[in-house]
Amino acid sequence: MRELRNIVVLTGAGISAESGVATFRGPGGLWEGHRVEDVCTPEALARDPETVHRFYDERRAGLATVEPNAAHHALARLDAEWRGELLIVTQNVDDLHERAGAKRLLHMHGELRSALCANCGGRRHWQGALAPGRDCDACGEAMLRPDIVFFGEIPYHMERIEHALADADLFVSIGTSGAVYPAAGFVQSARRHGADTLELNLEPSGGSIFFAESRMGPAGVLVPEWVEEVLGRP
Numbered sequence: 001m002r003e004l005r006n007i008v009v010l011t012g013a014g015i016s017a018e019s020g021v022a023t024f025r026g027p028g029g030l031w032e033g034h035r036v037e038d039v040c041t042p043e044a045l046a047r048d049p050e051t052v053h054r055f056y057d058e059r060r061a062g063l064a065t066v067e068p069n070a071a072h073h074a075l076a077r078l079d080a081e082w083r084g085e086l087l088i089v090t091q092n093v094d095d096l097h098e099r100a101g102a103k104r105l106l107h108m109h110g111e112l113r114s115a116l117c118a119n120c121g122g123r124r125h126w127q128g129a130l131a132p133g134r135d136c137d138a139c140g141e142a143m144l145r146p147d148i149v150f151f152g153e154i155p156y157h158m159e160r161i162e163h164a165l166a167d168a169d170l171f172v173s174i175g176t177s178g179a180v181y182p183a184a185g186f187v188q189s190a191r192r193h194g195a196d197t198l199e200l201n202l203e204p205s206g207g208s209i210f211f212a213e214s215r216m217g218p219a220g221v222l223v224p225e226w227v228e229e230v231l232g233r234p
């Protein structure tokens with residue numbers, strides 16, 4: 001068995017589902033009640049900023065009503081105790097990983113708790129509603145938008161993620177449907193570089209065929225079990 005030093009973990013909406021945060025696909029998913037082209041594209045923001053802001057304002061407000069679950073806490077424990085390299089890459093825009101204590105974390109699709117200036121690229125922590133036309137305190141322009149990677153935009157931190165995948169001994173995917181690239185391709189990239197691959201998901205996903213091992217079940221059960229296993233390895 002290859003020595004295990006470098007781990008990359010990818011999380012998706014499924015890891016937050018047991019906290020009460022809506023996933024995107026499947027029963028009750030966000031894309032059941034909204035059209036991506038109405039709320040998650042640069043064109044939608046230009047055409048109807050009120051609708052786009054309302055969609056993200058509601059999700060941002062919802063963060064106050066949810067808590068990290070056992071899966072988030074287990075990954076935070078791994079972050080604190082793992083002596084090798086670890087990178088947790090989340091597609092999620094909630095702040096549950098941070099609130100559980102994760103540190104070695106990247107948000108590749110942005111964050112609800114951040115506002116981005118479309119004029120100067122300045123970012124700032126943001127809590128409340130982000131009404132259209134709010135001024136950027138860095139450049140003074142009324143160009144603040146949700147710091148969310150819309151469809152058609154380039155995900156954040158890709159160079160760092162690709163380097164981590166190239167060095168990974170193990171790639172673990174948790175709670176994602178494998179429906180959206182580039183995240184859906186991370187397992188193939190990890191395999192190409194010789195990493196072992198593990199999927200923890202409620203049901204088979206679009207990427208299950210690429211994983212050396214897939215475990216089906218709720219993240220709140222599977223993730224603590226897996227972290228215990230990894231930390232307990234000789």
Ligand code: APR
Binds near residue numbers: 178
């Ligand atoms: N435990 C583990 N997995 C779960 C749980 C759970 N309790 N509940 C749901 N899942 C799984 C579902 O089976 C599904 O495979 O989580 C996955 C959620 O899939 P999606 O809703 O498609 O979310 P995600 O994969 O994160 O979407 C990726 O698509 O719309 C874009 O930018 C958005 O980041 C998002 C990206």
